[in-house]
Amino acid sequence: MYHPTSALKNLLFSALFSFSFCTAPPKNLPDLKTTVDQIVTRLYEEIPSDSLNLLDEAFFDSYLTEEEKAVMSTQYWIFEVNQPVRISLMRHVDQKTVPFWLEKSGFVKTNLLVKNELSSYEVWQKEEHSGKVNLGINGLDKHRPVYFISLKPLEKGKKLEITPIFPAQQHFETLEPGAFTYHDWDGLKITEVPDEIRGEILFTTIRGRAREAHLVQAFRSTDFPSSELPDLPVLHWHADPKTSISINWRTSPKSTTSKVLYWKKGGKDTLSLASSPQEIEDRLLQNDRFTLRHTARISGLNPGTAYHYQIQSDDELSPVYSFETAADRTPNFSFIWFGDMHNDPKTGQLAKDATTRFPETKFYISSGDLVNTGLHRDDWDKLFAFTGESFAHRPFMPVPGNHDSQDGLGAGMFQAQFDLPVNGPGGEYSERTYFFRYGEALFLMMDGTLSIPDQAPWLEKVLAENPARWKFLTVHFPAYNSVEPYPEIQDFWVPILEKHEVDLYFSGHFHYYMRSKPLREFKPGSNSNLIFVHSASAHGKGFESDKQDQSFTVLSYPDDYLYQKIDIHGNTLTLSSYLADGKLLDQFTIKK
Numbered sequence: 145m146y147h148p149t150s151a152l153k154n155l156l157f158s159a160l161f162s163f164s165f166c167t168a169p170p171k172n173l174p175d176l177k178t179t180v181d182q183i184v185t186r187l188y189e190e191i192p193s194d195s196l197n198l199l200d201e202a203f204f205d206s207y208l209t210e211e212e213k214a215v216m217s218t219q220y221w222i223f224e225v226n227q228p229v230r231i232s233l234m235r236h237v238d239q240k241t242v243p244f245w246l247e248k249s250g251f252v253k254t255n256l257l258v259k260n261e262l263s264s265y266e267v268w269q270k271e272e273h274s275g276k277v278n279l280g281i282n283g284l285d286k287h288r289p290v291y292f293i294s295l296k297p298l299e300k301g302k303k304l305e306i307t308p309i310f311p312a313q314q315h316f317e318t319l320e321p322g323a324f325t326y327h328d329w330d331g332l333k334i335t336e337v338p339d340e341i342r343g344e345i346l347f348t349t350i351r352g353r354a355r356e357a358h359l360v361q362a363f364r365s366t367d368f369p370s371s372e373l374p375d376l377p378v379l380h381w382h383a384d385p386k387t388s389i390s391i392n393w394r395t396s397p398k399s400t401t402s403k404v405l406y407w408k409k410g411g412k413d414t415l416s417l418a419s420s421p422q423e424i425e426d427r428l429l430q431n432d433r434f435t436l437r438h439t440a441r442i443s444g445l446n447p448g449t450a451y452h453y454q455i456q457s458d459d460e461l462s463p464v465y466s467f468e469t470a471a472d473r474t475p476n477f478s479f480i481w482f483g484d485m486h487n488d489p490k491t492g493q494l495a496k497d498a499t500t501r502f503p504e505t506k507f508y509i510s511s512g513d514l515v516n517t518g519l520h521r522d523d524w525d526k527l528f529a530f531t532g533e534s535f536a537h538r539p540f541m542p543v544p545g546n547h548d549s550q551d552g553l554g555a556g557m558f559q560a561q562f563d564l565p566v567n568g569p570g571g572e573y574s575e576r577t578y579f580f581r582y583g584e585a586l587f588l589m590m591d592g593t594l595s596i597p598d599q600a601p602w603l604e605k606v607l608a609e610n611p612a613r614w615k616f617l618t619v620h621f622p623a624y625n626s627v628e629p630y631p632e633i634q635d636f637w638v639p640i641l642e643k644h645e646v647d648l649y650f651s652g653h654f655h656y657y658m659r660s661k662p663l664r665e666f667k668p669g670s671n672s673n674l675i676f677v678h679s680a681s682a683h684g685k686g687f688e689s690d691k692q693d694q695s696f697t698v699l700s701y702p703d704d705y706l707y708q709k710i711d712i713h714g715n716t717l718t719l720s721s722y723l724a725d726g727k728l729l730d731q732f733t734i735k736k
């Protein structure tokens with residue numbers, strides 16, 4: 145298993161730099177990502193695939209080159225200080241293996257413990273000169289409660305200045321009870337800090353950093369690897385549903401050209417449009433590390449018209465699919481809403497059954513948690529494979545849930561899979577918060593995993609500028625629920641929804657069904673008819689509906705495989721919630 149090239153490199157590196165972890169690291173080291181990318185590539189070349197998940201820390205101790213170890217020991221966290229400091233490094237006590245570089249680089253374990261609401265962190269300390277400070281990885285395992293650090297300046301009377309280098313942005317808190325350490329779980333607070341280190345400058349972090357050098361028990365396989373045959377087609381409306389469609393599909397990177405052929409139903413002329421491919425990498429997906437996700441945005445279509453399409457990649461042809469543009473006037477239409485889907489095969493079947501049963505459905509919306517682990521492409525493969533052709537014939541318009549945007553690492557895989565409207569608040573909200581109009585309805589699609597207060601002005605603006613007979617908000621988190629209500633959404637968004645007479649709030653997250661009374665019946669002073677409905681299209685923990693707050697609930701039902709069909713006929717809306725066997729669970733009508 146020990147590759148001669150690696151051995152040679154090891155020797156050379158040792159001879160050239162005679163690396164010592166207690167001194168400054170060698171200059172011109174590659175960055176951590178490049179280094180781990182290369183290690184993974186080498187492992188794929190040298191280690192049989194069925195042995196990859198048997199490799200442990202001891203294996204990597206001999207397998208990694210000295211340069212790779214140096215990178216892992218120094219390039220994970222880098223900053224500069226203007227005076228000598230004492231670093232306290234808080235390591236989660238439940239992490240089995242101490243990071244290999246920690247003791248070697250001069251850190252000494254103390255008897256101190258820092259605690260948060262869940263567990264304890266042992267404190268390791270080391271003094272550093274002024275200048276650059278280099279720290280190593282959290283470990284080769286994926287231990288999500290990653291370490292965090294605090295600094296104490298050692299020169300009395302001199303203000304400590306810290307210049308972040310990597311990561312380039314760094315947020316600081318004060319190390320004391322009540323502080324948070326992880327941006328992706330800022331509700332998790334520190335509860336105990338020993339006097340010796342209380343009040344020090346706390347460097348916050350994200351739990352996603354556990355993945356940066358994840359190599360032990362890290363490798364996954366997709367059950368649905370890509371090939372030259374275009375597959376997993378999904379439709380969206382990137383632009384106007386009356387005149388455009390966005391067609392998205394997948395191939396392996398071996399496909400050099402990929403395009404969509406399309407024609408009017410019953411028409412003779414076939415048009416074609418080449419795709420814009422985007423390479424997606426999931427480096428730990430051992431049987432399909434790279435794929436291409438293709439997008440073809442077709443515009444200039446006729447309203448209210450049926451089209452056929454077929455995808456061609458090199459010499460491979462997909463089956464023929466179809467879609468329909470929105471009519472100029474559409475007072476009557478139906479759509480289906482899925483709650484949490486979690487790439488569950490039964491949910492996939494639910495989507496297929498719903499489509500067969502209600503062919504009049506024009507499109508689908510989803511309130512997030514589409515997959516279990518949004519960072520893993522194999523979960524997205526499952527979502528699309530299990531739902532079959534459901535989204536190949538009718539657009540699918542989702543928002544991300546907390547499972548789709550995880551560990552503080554964003555929703556990159558969600559954004560890469562889809563081609564949703566880019567009309568949100570800008571920046572990181574791209575394709576995550578957006579709106580679209582269909583017929584006389586306005587659909588506000590918002591990412592509740594991002595800042596709630598920061599999105600309020602956008603919500604106000606879109607509602608003010610887009611008068612519509614029907615208005616719906618879709619967001620993963622339910623403002624009102626019996627498990628963990630969302631006061632921020634209640635405070636920042638609900639008054640805007642009331643003011644603009646929004647009709648329905650679709651959400652998920654807690655895996656049970658709940659339909660609220662109209663808001664005016666449980667919010668003092670409100671005249672709003674807004675009804676909150678949350679639902680799941682997959683099973684959850686099974687207990688979340690146990691304690692029901694009857695002050696706002698009309699109906700609740702334990703977690704189950706559910707979907708909702710919404711029928712709009714002019715001034716009348718009917719929402720019907722169905723179980724997997726087709727039984728009607730709930731139904732209500734709103735008349736204007």
Ligand SMILES: [Fe+2]
Nearest residue numbers: 484513653654
């Ligand atoms: Fe969920």
Ligand SMILES: [Fe+2]
Nearest residue numbers: 513545546653
């Ligand atoms: Fe969730």
